[in-house]
Amino acid sequence: MASPLRSPASASLLAVRDLQAWYGESHILHGVSFDVAQGEVVTLLGRNGAGKTTTLKSIMGVVPRREGSVAFEGDETVRMSSYRIARLGIAWCPEERGIFSSLNVEENLMLPPKVRDGGLTVAQIYELFPNLQERRRSQGTKLSGGEQQMLAIGRILRTGARLLLLDEPTEGLAPVIVQHIGRTIHALKAKGFTILLVEQNFRFAATVADRHYVMEHGRIVDMIANTELERNMGKLHEYLGV
């Protein structure tokens, strides 16, 4: 694979090489390779069905079958069970948010076990998302869509995970909430979190990310630094069909 698609930084926190994934008979990922460096915010852009979500799920180990290589801090994870991958310090916020209806807000927030030191305290999470504190006794799924998204992000900040996989955190949310999520991502980056973000909305992605990988048909087809985004607008519109 040509080097331009790799991270410019020398030490990558996450190195994905020739990742393949299947759902039953359908072959979804056809050799995905990219890097994420410590402290970066990197997005996966692409049309529906390009394989962005499957890439996150494959890193997390929740697809039925995957091959290739996913190294986190140098540890090969592609044959690990998802709970072991989580314990290395990777946390996933799924597209459907996955708020548990049989748990209240606080139970949802406290559910993921600590895997390392250095996570946010509950007080810091409530500071990021004050709504959650007000509604901590409510049933998780009684929250509004935006609050559920905040809860889904908030609960993975406590665990000490250093790499966050966020799958379309702004999908279907009001602009004011999207701005809130954007500020949160900046705040998390400032605290040293590394974030791999799946986005449909590249205008939002441009406000938070350092680099963008573009996916098509289960492969990475391009890498655009955020600073060069303006110059590559035409190309990007073509990739995304917008």
Add this chain to the structure above:
Amino acid sequence: MQALFGQLLIGLINGAFYAMLSLGLAVIFGLLNIINFTHGAQYMMGAFCAWFLLNHGIGGVSLGYWPSLVIAPIAVGIFGIVIERTMLSRLYKLDHLYGLLLTFGLALVIQGLFRNEFGSSGMPYQMPSALTGGVNLGFMYLPIYRAWVIVASLVICLATWYVIERTKLGSYLRAATENPALVQAFGINVPRMVTLTFGFGVGLAALAGVMAAPIYQVNPLMGADLIIVVFAVVVIGGMGSILGAILTGFGLGIVEGLTKYFYPEASSTVIFVIMVIVLLVRPAGLFGKEK
């Protein structure tokens, strides 16, 4: 009046066993999606375990009722764990029906083996000396052992409910019942939790078996007779509801007892009549959530 209270007491005793057994079934169904038809056989194994410990003991030392209350659930629970690891774990991706058929077959095999070894006439199990006798309450005579069974099963049921609904461990269990893949992706070893939960549910059945041994005869088919009623209880309460299993268990025991007093002819069918009505009116059960 004496007779009414007598029947109510019998109803409560039966209800205590319905509740403990349907609770185990509900916990197992919630997390494993398996309708555990071996539950009755495992209840029977608990009773036999107690009988064996008393009459043969371990290394020649006879062990009575109290040690059996601990040893039998652990021993039968481990047996359940072996079943889960070697057989049930292969079926999770398939429809409920496969788990039901496998556990039904296992129940027949286990009961057949015990009947071959011990016959079907049943053997008595001596009541522990500390719990013999009774108290005259004025309106009725209350055997102490029966009072103990009711109180103990209430405590066990409420403790189980508390752990599942109010503790951190219980929140893992509830979350994994909803979305096991996500709970596992948070770093929790869900397969191990599933195995231990099955072991716990089976252990609960065995514990009920030990408690039943001094009341009913220790008989290879004691679970087969009971489990049919317990499944009706589970259907009425709603599959997978913890509180539903407990309340329905005790409630239907009492209904059965009252029917024995007021209209004895219907006492063995009343639960099934209620089941039919509940299925027609509220198919998910009284406490179940509509899917």
